[in-house]
Amino acid sequence: MGMTDDPAVDAGTKNAIGRAAALLAAADGLLIAAGAGMGIDSGLPDFRGPEGFWRAYPALGRRGLRFEAVACPEAFAADPALAWGFYGHRPNLYRATVPHRGFAQLLVLAAGLPQGAFVFTSNVDGQFQAAGFPAARICEVHGSIHHLQCCAGCDGAIWDADAFEPVVDDERCRLLSPPPRCPACGGIARPNILLFGDGAWVGTRSDGQERELLRWLRRVERPVVLELGAGTRVATVRRFSEPFAPALIRVNPFDRQLPAAGGVGLALRACAAIDAIADALRR
Numbered sequence: 001m002g003m004t005d006d007p008a009v010d011a012g013t014k015n016a017i018g019r020a021a022a023l024l025a026a027a028d029g030l031l032i033a034a035g036a037g038m039g040i041d042s043g044l045p046d047f048r049g050p051e052g053f054w055r056a057y058p059a060l061g062r063r064g065l066r067f068e069a070v071a072c073p074e075a076f077a078a079d080p081a082l083a084w085g086f087y088g089h090r091p092n093l094y095r096a097t098v099p100h101r102g103f104a105q106l107l108v109l110a111a112g113l114p115q116g117a118f119v120f121t122s123n124v125d126g127q128f129q130a131a132g133f134p135a136a137r138i139c140e141v142h143g144s145i146h147h148l149q150c151c152a153g154c155d156g157a158i159w160d161a162d163a164f165e166p167v168v169d170d171e172r173c174r175l176l177s178p179p180p181r182c183p184a185c186g187g188i189a190r191p192n193i194l195l196f197g198d199g200a201w202v203g204t205r206s207d208g209q210e211r212e213l214l215r216w217l218r219r220v221e222r223p224v225v226l227e228l229g230a231g232t233r234v235a236t237v238r239r240f241s242e243p244f245a246p247a248l249i250r251v252n253p254f255d256r257q258l259p260a261a262g263g264v265g266l267a268l269r270a271c272a273a274i275d276a277i278a279d280a281l282r283r
Contacts, residue, residue, distance in 0.1 A: 013266070020226075020249045020264045020273075021280035029115035029220035032106060033241045034270075035122055037229015037252060041100040041271035042127065044093070048231065048254075057086065059173035072196045076151050080188050084175035087191050088166030091145050094125040102274035103131030106226075109278060115220045118213055122236045124193050137216070139209040141236055143201065147192040150182035153200040157184060158192050223247060226277075228270040231255075249277070 024030065040046055045056035047067055054061025060070060069075065075083040110117030119128050119138040124145045128138050148161045167177035180189040194201045217223065225244040228251045230237035241248055248263030250256050251273040256265030266273045 013268075016264050016266050017273075017276045017280050020266065020277050023224045023247055023249060023264065024109065024226075024277065024281060026222060027224035027247070028113055028222045029216070029224075030106075030110050030113055030117040031217075031220075031223050031225045031244065032117055032119045033121070033225050033227040033230060033237050034119065034128070035228065035230030035237045037231070038102075038121070038270045039097075039123060039125060039127055040229065041102060041269055042097050044097060044125065044127075048233075057089075057173055059171060060086070068196045071193075073151065073190075073198055073200055076188065076190050080179055081174045083190070084166065084179050085168050085173040087145065087193075088168045088175045088177075089170060089173070090125075091161060091164070092166060092168065094127065094130075094145065097125075097127065097130075099127045099131035100271045102228075102271035103128065103133075105274045105278045107132060109281070115216070118216045120213060120237065120240055122230070122234065124191070136212060139206070139213045141194075141206055141210065141240075143191070143193040143203070143206055145191045145193060147205065148180055148189045149192040149202045150185060151188050151190045151200065152182075152185070153202050154182050154187065155184040156202055156204065157182075158202055158205050159183070161191070225249065226274075227251060228273070249273075 036047065047053045047056065050066050053067045070083060070086045117137065119133055121128065121140055122142045124140065124142055126144060126146045129135055146161050147158050149158050164180045166175055169176050182189050192202060192205065223244060224247045225241045226249045227237060227241040230252065232238065232255055242259040245259045245261035245263045250258055250263060251266045251268055251270055253267050253269050256267045258265050
């Protein structure tokens with residue numbers, strides 16, 4: 001039984017699912033705009049507010065350290081074992097995480113459209129690649145934890161982190177193994193992620209991905225944006241999505257408010273919304 005048949009689902013939600021399906025049926029290209037909420041159904045942590053961050057990283061909670069205090073260049077300069085304790089835990093987590101079924105559903109939806117799909121995401125977890133999306137159709141606007149750069153931005157180089165297998169003391173959130181090093185200067189390397197207050201981020205990889213996205217958009221005549229789990233605190237994904245309204249489907253269980261141009265808002269988690277829209281399209 002699909003969500004549109006479920007008597008427990010209110011009429012407004014059923015109507016919104018139908019309108020979302022109609023937008024997709026009329027489109028020739030699907031732009032998937034994904035925030036942190038996309039990974040929750042895969043079991044990835046939710047950092048909404050300091051309490052959410054501290055639940056995921058109790059060692060940092062005991063010290064009262066907020067996300068912004070660890071996810072910044074100063075943390076790597078002042079205490080690289082702590083900064084890499086946080087960032088070393090995450091690639092281990094992401095490598096072990098199986099993307100939820102919504103990713104596969106999106107691949108099926110994309111295959112039915114003349115121009116397929118492109119992903120624009122603020123997530124740094126590599127889950128779209130792990131789910132089988134082609135790397136050439138993904139724009140990671142904030143970078144990727146699976147790539148490294150020098151803390152000083154040395155040489156403008158970016159390299160993959162496949163050889164880095166961090167050993168982390170989760171109880172203290174500290175890196176036990178040696179940190180990665182810059183091959184050019186020998187200094188400590190960091191993830192190629194846009195941090196808070198980050199003047200040393202090497203953004204050339206993400207810039208190249210964004211150029212590919214713009215090239216794809218020039219070929220698409222009727223794009224629809226499916227925005228999944230994009231937050232308001234760091235609103236990069238929302239700001240990107242809203243110019244496409246009213247061809248915008250905003251999926252967020254906490255804040256589905258739409259821009260003035262309209263669209264469809266669904267107060268659902270990502271996987272449930274994808275399932276419901278796919279079911280409505282099959283009908």
